[in-house]
Amino acid sequence: MSEYRAAEHVRWAVETGGVVLIDCATGAATTLGYPQAAIWDFLTRGEPDQQICANLCAIASLTPAAAQALVLETVAALRDAGLVTRG
Amino acid sequence: MASRLFAVPVFDKWLVYAPLHGVAALVNGAALQEFPEELRTAVAGEPEPEPRPREGPVHPQFLGLVPTRACNLSCAYCGFGATSHGERMDPRLAAAGVDWMADFAARNGRRTLDVHFFGGEPFAVPGVVDVAVHRTRAVAAEKGLLPNLEVATNGVYSEARANWVGDYFDTVVLSFDGFRAVQDRHRPAAAGRGSFDQVAGTARVLSASPAEVCFRVCVARDNVDQLAETVDWFSEEFRPSSIDFETLQPTPESELAGLNPPDPYTFAAQFWKARRAACGRGVEPVYAAAVTREPRISFCPVGNDTLILHPDGRVSACYLLEREWQARGLDLNLGRLGAGGDMELPEEDVHRVRQLAAGKPRCENCFCRWSCAGGCHVNHSFPGCSPAYDDFCIQTRLITACSLLDGLGLESMADEFALDQAEMRRLAVRPSDRLEEA
Numbered sequence: 425m426s427e428y429r430a431a432e433h434v435r436w437a438v439e440t441g442g443v444v445l446i447d448c449a450t451g452a453a454t455t456l457g458y459p460q461a462a463i464w465d466f467l468t469r470g471e472p473d474q475q476i477c478a479n480l481c482a483i484a485s486l487t488p489a490a491a492q493a494l495v496l497e498t499v500a501a502l503r504d505a506g507l508v509t510r511g
Numbered sequence: 512m513a514s515r516l517f518a519v520p521v522f523d524k525w526l527v528y529a530p531l532h533g534v535a536a537l538v539n540g541a542a543l544q545e546f547p548e549e550l551r552t553a554v555a556g557e558p559e560p561e562p563r564p565r566e567g568p569v570h571p572q573f574l575g576l577v578p579t580r581a582c583n584l585s586c587a588y589c590g591f592g593a594t595s596h597g598e599r600m601d602p603r604l605a606a607a608g609v610d611w612m613a614d615f616a617a618r619n620g621r622r623t624l625d626v627h628f629f630g631g632e633p634f635a636v637p638g639v640v641d642v643a644v645h646r647t648r649a650v651a652a653e654k655g656l657l658p659n660l661e662v663a664t665n666g667v668y669s670e671a672r673a674n675w676v677g678d679y680f681d682t683v684v685l686s687f688d689g690f691r692a693v694q695d696r697h698r699p700a701a702a703g704r705g706s707f708d709q710v711a712g713t714a715r716v717l718s719a720s721p722a723e724v725c726f727r728v729c730v731a732r733d734n735v736d737q738l739a740e741t742v743d744w745f746s747e748e749f750r751p752s753s754i755d756f757e758t759l760q761p762t763p764e765s766e767l768a769g770l771n772p773p774d775p776y777t778f779a780a781q782f783w784k785a786r787r788a789a790c791g792r793g794v795e796p797v798y799a800a801a802v803t804r805e806p807r808i809s810f811c812p813v814g815n816d817t818l819i820l821h822p823d824g825r826v827s828a829c830y831l832l833e834r835e836w837q838a839r840g841l842d843l844n845l846g847r848l849g850a851g852g853d854m855e856l857p858e859e860d861v862h863r864v865r866q867l868a869a870g871k872p873r874c875e876n877c878f879c880r881w882s883c884a885g886g887c888h889v890n891h892s893f894p895g896c897s898p899a900y901d902d903f904c905i906q907t908r909l910i911t912a913c914s915l916l917d918g919l920g921l922e923s924m925a926d927e928f929a930l931d932q933a934e935m936r937r938l939a940v941r942p943s944d945r946l947e948e949a
Contacts, residue, residue: 438678441652458649465645469671475638482602482642483649 428499428508430468445507454507459484463498467508515558516551517878518543518949519912519938521928525949526915530806530881531558535915537924543949550946562808562881564865565816569845569856573625573661574612575812575819575830576605578639580631584665584706586698587768588729588759591832597631600822602642607852608820609643613650624651628662629819629830634672644679663727665698666713667706673713677720684755685714687726689741693734697770711748718750725797726751730782731759735773738785746792753795756782758906760890775902776935779909783929800903801910803918806881813843813888814868816861824848826856828864831889839893841867873898876943883907905939912938 430436433449442461445454456464462483466476473495480491502508515532518525525543527536527550534553542550581597582589609626616624626647633640644660651658661682666673676683687710688697695705717724726745730738738756745751759765759772773781782798789796800810809815813828820826829836829843836843843864846856871885871892883904885892891903900908909929916925928934 440657441648458645458652462645462649465675466641469675479602479638479642479645482606483645485606 427510428467428503429470429511431507431509434507436464436468447505447507454505459486459494460498463495464502467499467502515561516946517944518946519878519908519941519944520934520949521912521916521924521938522934526912527946528878528915529558530803530878531561532556533559533805535919537916537919537921543946547946559806562806562884564808564814564869566865569816569818569861570619571612571615571816571818573627573659573817574608575627575629575817576600576608576633576643577629577631577819577821577830578605578633578643579636579822580832581635582630582632582665583635583667584632584698584700585703586665586764587770588697588731588762588765590760590762590764590835591631597635598822599636600639600820601850602639604820604822604824604848604850605639605643606646607850608818608848609646610650610852611848611854612818613647613654613656616656617654622657623659624654624656625659626661628660628664630663630665632665632667633662634664634668634676637668637672648679665706666710666717667700668709668713670712670716673716674720676713677717677722680722682723682725683717684725684727685710685717686729687711687714687745688729689734689737690744693737693741696733697729697731714749723752724750725753725755727755727757729759730756730773730778731765732771732773735777735781738781739788742785742788742792742794742796746789746794751794753797754785754789755797755799756785757799758903760887772902775906776909776932776939779906779913779935780929780932782906782910783913783926787926798907798910800883800886800907801879801914803882803911803914807884808881809868809888810882810884811887814865816865818845818856820848824850826854829889836889839889840895841889841893843867843888867894870894873900873904876945876948877904877908878944879904879907879911882911900940908939909935 434445434447436443436445442457443464476495477491517528524537524539527538578600579597613624648658660680662680663684666685688694691707694707698706700706758778786796818826819830824847825844826846826848827844845860848854867888874880874885886903913925913929
């Protein structure tokens with residue numbers, strides 16, 4: 425997971441209820457609410473996988489397994505939308 | 512009524528002040544002596560009720576979090592007992608505190624969820640802050656509240672972290688004492704290295720961010736004469752919305768480093784000059800003890816039901832070290848928060864801390880009694896403190912008088928007063944400001 429980074433053509437802004445991602449290539453805007461907004465923050469700051477999951481447990485009151493599943497699911501969705509890339 | 516009216520001398524006139532009415536006037540001596548009843552009538556009407564200790568259920572304005580007492584600086588005057596390592600708050604405890612505050616805010620019809628971070632240096636444990644910030648934003652969204660996050664920080668961290676702080680915090684109070692020589696002398700990093708370059712870098716990043724930035728300047732004898740120049744430089748280089756000036760609180764560490772508090776008359780005069788410089792540049796100058804907007808019984812979290820959560824789960828009314836209160840014979844603990852989120856705030860403890868805000872005999876006859884409200888309960892107005900005005904009282908009385916004159920549109924008189932040591936001394940040392948004793 426932590427090998428993913430924001431795609432080069434993506435810019436984002438922190439908003440009251442989460443994060444708004446702008447795909448500069450298409451002009452499309454994607455809003456991430458919580459807890460996905462926290463995953464985006466940790467991902468773009470290069471936090472290690474283990475730390476992302478541990479933080480998410482405390483942020484969203486999740487079990488470690490549920491936190492890991494949510495992170496995997498969120499990263500997959502972001503990757504499929506072209507908002508994150510490997511590397 | 513009489514005890515709610517005050518008069519202090521300003522040159523050949525008297526500044527009459529009725530803080531509970533929100534009224535000030537400048538009158539001559541004849542008006543004071545010959546028409547005291549007319550003066551009282553002039554400010555008659557429904558005054559604000561005299562501020563009293565709170566009653567009823569706890570009603571905090573904000574939750575304070577102390578993620579750690581650790582700090583990456585070795586400030587010459589630090590009274591927080593900061594070391595490079597210290598107890599670290601369990602992120603789950605921080606989350607439980609945020610949840611409690613969110614429930615309280617939602618139940619009481621608040622619009623905002625207010626969480627403030629203190630230290631040590633909060634970013635000495637960045638992971639705890641990360642969790643607490645995101646938990647605040649998540650639970651605020653869930654409950655339809657606006658997150659309102661504030662942090663008091665030293666600014667010594669990477670540019671990436673500074674960008675994050677600017678993005679995620681609404682207000683950043685940055686401790687920044689001024690020019691390089693002052694900053695490096697007052698606030699050195701470990702091994703005596705200066706902190707100026709990094710703090711100035713953080714100040715630049717924050718200035719370009721959406722956050723509201725407040726600089727907090729510690730004023731000692733060595734920088735008191737350059738406050739206006741510091742304001743000019745801050746305003747040109749950065750984008751502070753306010754600059755807060757606090758005089759050095761002596762500690763064994765500051766004495767060892769040869770740092771001393773400024774002379775109170777010099778501070779008042781220099782603050783006033785700095786205030787003019789700041790206002791001219793659209794920056795709000797702050798001396799917190801001289802804010803006269805509305806009558807208050809306490810100028811700090813103590814007595815205002817603020818809940819400050821410490822790494823060990825203690826909840827207190829004050830962010831200073833427990834041993835400092837204890838040295839003054841005070842107990843400012845309000846209760847405990849368990850990791851499971853169960854908040855215990857025994858009524859008798861809440862009552863005890865609330866009552867502290869009321870008992871300040873030194874302030875009885877002072878015209879600043881409902882604005883300064885006695886200042887810090889630990890360092891200034893502690894039980895058994897001297898009844899005589901000290902340096903903090905003197906500078907506060909002078910700055911408050913200047914502010915009231917300013918409010919009357921008498922700016923040049925305020926400026927002239929702040930330059931006249933003899934006039935300042937005449938006002939500062941009056942044992943009673945009650946109108947009937949003028």
